[in-house]
Amino acid sequence: MIKRLLIFAFLIVAFLHGFSQSNNATLRGVVRDKSGQPLDMVNVALKDYPLGTSSNREGKFLLRIPAEKKIVVVFSSLGYATFADTLNAKPEESISLEIELPATDLELAEIVVTEQRRIGGNVTRIDPRFMEVIPDAATGGVEALIKTLPGVSTNNELSSQYTVRGGNFDENMVYVNDIEIYRPFLIRAGQQEGLSFINSDMVSTIDFSAGGFDARYGDKMSSVLDIKYRKPSIFRGSASMSLLGATAHFEDVAFNGRLAHISGIRYKTNSYMLSGLDEKGEYDPKFTDFQTYITYRFSEKFDLSFLGNIAQNQYRFIPQTRETTFGTWQTPLSTKIYFQGQEVDNFKTYLGALSGNYHPNLNLNLKFILSAFNTSEKEAYDILGQYYLNQLERNMSSEEFGDSVLNLGVGSFLNHARNYLDANVYSFSHKGAYNSDNHLLNWGIKFQHEQFNDKVNEWIYRDSTGYSLPYSDSEVLLYYTLNSRNKISSNRITGHFQDTWSVPVTSGDLYFSGGIRFNYWDFNDEFLVSPRVSLSYYPEWENKISFSLSGGMYHQSPFFKELKKRDGSINYDAKAQRSYQVVAGSDYLFTAWDRPFRFSAEAYYKYMKRLIPYQVDNVRIRYIGEQEAVGYATGIDMKINGEFVSGVQSWASLSLMKTKEDILGDGHGYIPRPTDQWMNFSLFFQDYLPGNPSWKMQLSGFYGARLPVGPPNSERFQDIYRMPPYRRIDLGFSKVLISSSRKAESKIFSHINDMWVSLDVFNLLNINNTISYFWVSSIYGDEFAVPNYLTNRKINLKLTVKF
Numbered sequence: 001m002i003k004r005l006l007i008f009a010f011l012i013v014a015f016l017h018g019f020s021q022s023n024n025a026t027l028r029g030v031v032r033d034k035s036g037q038p039l040d041m042v043n044v045a046l047k048d049y050p051l052g053t054s055s056n057r058e059g060k061f062l063l064r065i066p067a068e069k070k071i072v073v074v075f076s077s078l079g080y081a082t083f084a085d086t087l088n089a090k091p092e093e094s095i096s097l098e099i100e101l102p103a104t105d106l107e108l109a110e111i112v113v114t115e116q117r118r119i120g121g122n123v124t125r126i127d128p129r130f131m132e133v134i135p136d137a138a139t140g141g142v143e144a145l146i147k148t149l150p151g152v153s154t155n156n157e158l159s160s161q162y163t164v165r166g167g168n169f170d171e172n173m174v175y176v177n178d179i180e181i182y183r184p185f186l187i188r189a190g191q192q193e194g195l196s197f198i199n200s201d202m203v204s205t206i207d208f209s210a211g212g213f214d215a216r217y218g219d220k221m222s223s224v225l226d227i228k229y230r231k232p233s234i235f236r237g238s239a240s241m242s243l244l245g246a247t248a249h250f251e252d253v254a255f256n257g258r259l260a261h262i263s264g265i266r267y268k269t270n271s272y273m274l275s276g277l278d279e280k281g282e283y284d285p286k287f288t289d290f291q292t293y294i295t296y297r298f299s300e301k302f303d304l305s306f307l308g309n310i311a312q313n314q315y316r317f318i319p320q321t322r323e324t325t326f327g328t329w330q331t332p333l334s335t336k337i338y339f340q341g342q343e344v345d346n347f348k349t350y351l352g353a354l355s356g357n358y359h360p361n362l363n364l365n366l367k368f369i370l371s372a373f374n375t376s377e378k379e380a381y382d383i384l385g386q387y388y389l390n391q392l393e394r395n396m397s398s399e400e401f402g403d404s405v406l407n408l409g410v411g412s413f414l415n416h417a418r419n420y421l422d423a424n425v426y427s428f429s430h431k432g433a434y435n436s437d438n439h440l441l442n443w444g445i446k447f448q449h450e451q452f453n454d455k456v457n458e459w460i461y462r463d464s465t466g467y468s469l470p471y472s473d474s475e476v477l478l479y480y481t482l483n484s485r486n487k488i489s490s491n492r493i494t495g496h497f498q499d500t501w502s503v504p505v506t507s508g509d510l511y512f513s514g515g516i517r518f519n520y521w522d523f524n525d526e527f528l529v530s531p532r533v534s535l536s537y538y539p540e541w542e543n544k545i546s547f548s549l550s551g552g553m554y555h556q557s558p559f560f561k562e563l564k565k566r567d568g569s570i571n572y573d574a575k576a577q578r579s580y581q582v583v584a585g586s587d588y589l590f591t592a593w594d595r596p597f598r599f600s601a602e603a604y605y606k607y608m609k610r611l612i613p614y615q616v617d618n619v620r621i622r623y624i625g626e627q628e629a630v631g632y633a634t635g636i637d638m639k640i641n642g643e644f645v646s647g648v649q650s651w652a653s654l655s656l657m658k659t660k661e662d663i664l665g666d667g668h669g670y671i672p673r674p675t676d677q678w679m680n681f682s683l684f685f686q687d688y689l690p691g692n693p694s695w696k697m698q699l700s701g702f703y704g705a706r707l708p709v710g711p712p713n714s715e716r717f718q719d720i721y722r723m724p725p726y727r728r729i730d731l732g733f734s735k736v737l738i739s740s741s742r743k744a745e746s747k748i749f750s751h752i753n754d755m756w757v758s759l760d761v762f763n764l765l766n767i768n769n770t771i772s773y774f775w776v777s778s779i780y781g782d783e784f785a786v787p788n789y790l791t792n793r794k795i796n797l798k799l800t801v802k803f
Contacts, residue, residue, distance in 0.1 A: 024646075024690055025089030028062045028594070029097035031055045031075060039077060039101060046693075047072035047084070052647060053596060057544055062594040064646030066691050067091040075099050091691070122213055122534070122550055122583055122602070123226075124149065126206040127649070132800070133698045134684060135732030135760040141200030144700075146225065148682040150602070150637030150653040151210035153675075153704050155726040156771055157762070157790060158190030158270065159619050163675045164210050165604060166633030166659030167222030168614065168621055170561065174198070176227045177293070177307055177355065178431060179371050180218065184313065184347040185561060186377045186421055188620035190771070190790075191274055192345055194287030194313035199264045201238055201249035202293060204230035210637065211604055212550035212583030215496045215515025215532045216442045221556045221579040221608070229293045229307070232260050242798035243272050245287075263292040273762075276792040281319040281339065288312055305355045313347040319383060325392070326787050332392040334404065335776055335786050343381035350374045367431045372424070379419040386412045389776050389784060409778035411464035413479075419458060423560065424451040438502045442515070445495040452488040452560045456568055459483075464777035480713055484568025488560065490523035508539035519576070521557050528555040528576055544589035554579040562612050562623050571625035578609040597642030606633040613663055613716050616674045618772045618788070624716060631661030631673060647693075648686040655680040668717035672708045679705045694736035701729045711783060712775050723770045723787075734758035754802040759795065766793040 031042045038059025045052035046065060055061045065071060067089050076082040080101040089095055126145055136144035136157070143160040146152055154162045161169040161183075174181040174197070181197045207226040209217070217224045232251035239248040249264035268287040275283065289311035297303040319339035327333035353371035360366075389411075390404035429446035459481040462469045468476050498515030517530040532552025539545065557576040565571055585602035611629040614621050635658065641651030656679055660670040681703040689695040704726035710719030738755040749755070773785040 024064045025067045025091065025093045025095065027065045027095050029099060030059045031099045031101060032059055034100065034102050042075055042077040045074050047074050053643060056591065056596060065089060066693055075101060077101065079103060122211065122548065123207050123209045126208060128203045128206055131200045135698055135700055135730040142198045142203065142206055142227065143196055146208060148653060148684045148700060149208065150639045150655050153677055153680040155704050155707065156190045156619060157728065159193050160196040161619055164223040165635065166657060166673060166675050168675060170621060171220050171222035171556065173218045173220045173224045177229055178369060179307060179353045182373055182425065184349060184375055184377055186379045186419055189618045191270060191285065192315045195266055195268055195289050195311060197309065198227055199266065199291050201247060201264045202229045202262050202291065204228045212581055214513055214534060215498045215517045219517065219519055219555055219557065221554045221577060230262055231295055232262050238802045240798060240800040243796050245269055258297045261292065261294040265290045273791050273794055276794060278324045278789055279319055279322040281317060284316040286314045301360055302358045307353045309351040311349045315345040318342045324786050329394065332394050333784065334392055335387055335389050337385045337387040339383060339385050341383040343383065346378045348376045363435045365433045369429045372426050375423045377421040379417055381415060381417050383415045387776055389778055409464055409776065411462065411777060414461040417458035420455040422453045440500040442498040443496065448492040450490050454486045456482055456484045469777065482568050486570050490521060493520045508537060511536045519555060519557060524574060526575060530555050546587045548585045551582040554581060561621065563625060564623060565625040574625060575610050577611050580607045595643040595646055597640065600639045601636065603636045608632065611661055614674065615719065627663050629661040629663045633657065633659035645687050650685040653682045663716055666717055671717055671720060674708055674719065676708055677705045696734045698732040703727055709773065726769050727767050728769065729764040730760065730762050731764050732758055732760040752801055752803050756800055758798045762794045762796065763792060
């Protein structure tokens with residue numbers, strides 16, 4: 001199956017790549033400044049078309065452009081005047097240009113010192129424009145892009161969550177405008193999750209690091225996603241509608257540009273996607289949210305901004321039947337379940353943050369943030385199921401092929417839950433940055449108060465062939481029960497200081513970054529210090545290459561979920577998990593087929609102590625707070641991206657990894673961690689029709705190796721079996737209906753700047769991917785793992801309008 005999948009994807013890419021390259025024209029040339037020196041990294045773009053490239057170190061560029069069309073080529077670079085030229089090329093014509101860009105002096109109304117130097121290090125900047133085109137069934141937006149990066153893996157298209165280099169979902173930090181973002185805590189399955197916090201219509205920049213990040217970022221052990229929302233300068237808006245929901249946003253300025261606001265509203269329902277699951281019934285998920293980002297500039301030196309979010313995720317499900325075929329060719333099996341009851345979940349979250357930004361001069365920036373987060377969550381279900389486990393006829397010549405030939409078991413179960421959680425997180429923080437000739441200083445301090453009120457009451461009753469499980473002669477026992485009530489109130493103080501120094505060298509550019517973080521939590525009276533360093537070197541070689549090396553300590557203090565033991569009680573002796581990381585990487589820029597490409601690679605090793613073991617079921621993480629482990633993760637991540645098709649970016653990522661842990665005192669040595677996935681491959685590919693870039697194609701593909709799994713309510717050392725690999729291809733087509741070069745004739749559409757329609761085919765090969773297992777018993781006492789499959793092939797139609 002894997003070979004067929006890869007061959008199929010290769011044929012699609014090869015066919016469309018070759019198809020798109022005919023009947024165009026070729027534009028080539030060189031960009032220089034006033035003194036005649038070549039300029040690199042100059043953006044060369046076609047106005048109103050999704051095509052572009054950039055100049056190389058010699059100032060040269062090459063771009064395939066549409067023939068027999070009037071097009072405008074725009075040359076732009078920070079610090080230089082923008083230049084535009086109008087062309088009308090013949091098919092297969094070769095056009096050469098020599099462009100001269102004069103330097104300009106920029107007056108900036110606001111200076112935020114966050115990236116003054118070429119110090120990318122382990123942080124990758126992602127172009128937000130890719131969010132509009134990548135096909136994704138459930139999450140879309142930023143998370144869909146993150147999942148295609150090296151080191152990142154996903155095994156559930158219904159969830160926006162991801163794992164990074166052997167970590168779990170709770171080890172990833174997400175910031176929006178320097179404010180840490182939290183997810184609902186009680187969600188156990190992707191179909192309950194709803195919308196992620198990040199509204200892609202409002203995003204300005206996306207920075208991501210898969211490990212080895214600087215001290216200015218937080219204390220999680222795996223990754224950091226740093227999002228900045230846009231400060232608008234003119235009135236704009238957008239709206240979209242599809243079979244999965246609708247979005248709208250608008251932005252504007254007032255009071256002579258002093259007031260700027262951007263707001264967005266989203267609605268999502270994935271009932272269409274869930275209708276393809278094995279478990280049939282009435283799915284009624286409703287997910288809505290509203291976000292706003294408002295900035296008022298009091299003077300050239302001070303502005304005040306507010307970020308607000310209100311989100312409600314409602315999930316209602318009335319199951320009816322489920323029929324699943326599984327097993328092997330030697331022993332094909334099927335199970336059919338009849339249901340009664342329903343599930344009703346409700347997750348409400350609120351976030352409000354007020355930020356004051358003061359920059360007394362061009363070199364100094366001071367920021368103060370006051371934020372409050374609240375979540376109110378309810379999970380309630382009573383579901384009765386009666387199942388039949390059958391063996392199927394496997395003889396293809398038999399008239400009964402595929403029919404049941406032997407009943408292996410009959411049983412029933414009753415699942416009950418009444419779980420409630422109320423949580424509040426308040427914080428006040430200060431961040432500062434100072435830029436001198438050779439140094440960039442960053443510092444910050446944060447005080448945070450947390451409150452959790454948790455009530456859990458869930459149990460499972462099971463019987464098989466007339467006997468309740470577990471069996472008892474004297475009483476009826478529940479298969480599983482958990483009943484607890486917890487209230488926690490605590491305070492944290494965190495801070496950091498970091499210096500990035502431009503080190504004088506005879507050749508190239510060398511940057512050294514050294515920093516330290518501290519963390520104190522009064523819940524366990526633990527004080528932590530985390531030093532971190534990194535080096536970035538850009539040699540002046542003929543081949544454009546760079547090197548990076550980083551390392552440090554990463555202490556992740558427990559949050560609420562990590563504190564809970566399996567019996568629901570709180571572990572008051574819990575300590576911070578520790579990770580010691582070393583990451584070495586290199587970027588190589590080269591030219592192939594007269595087009596620019598970049599190859600990136602990073603090798604890493606993480607040694608971890610005081611780990612809290614956990615088990616994963618779908619997206620639910622259940623920590624074993626009473627145990628402690630040591631472990632490691634090591635691997636290599638590789639990515640190649642560039643213009644496989646002239647003018648549009650595509651990339652492919654490959655990650656190889658091993659991660660294991662040893663639970664202290666259990667006598668079983670090192671075992672695979674729940675995220676031990678030896679290989680991950682992802683692909684994002686773009687193409688367009690020859691001579692008509694308004695017709696576009698996007699393809700994304702994923703392969704994730706087999707993950708560990710074990711029987712229900714088992715010990716961690718029993719999770720040594722492997723579920724099938726994750727394989728998925730999504731294909732999208734889009735057509736631009738209106739743009740500035742394709743204005744609508746009707747006055748009704750005169751105010752629309754862009755409009756396009758897209759058709760996405762999710763799970764193109766209709767592969768049954770397994771996310772977890774439901775366990776049933778036979779008359780012989782054996783337990784069988786019935787796979788819970790993810791979504792099948794679906795088609796989605798979407799209309800997007802910008803004005």
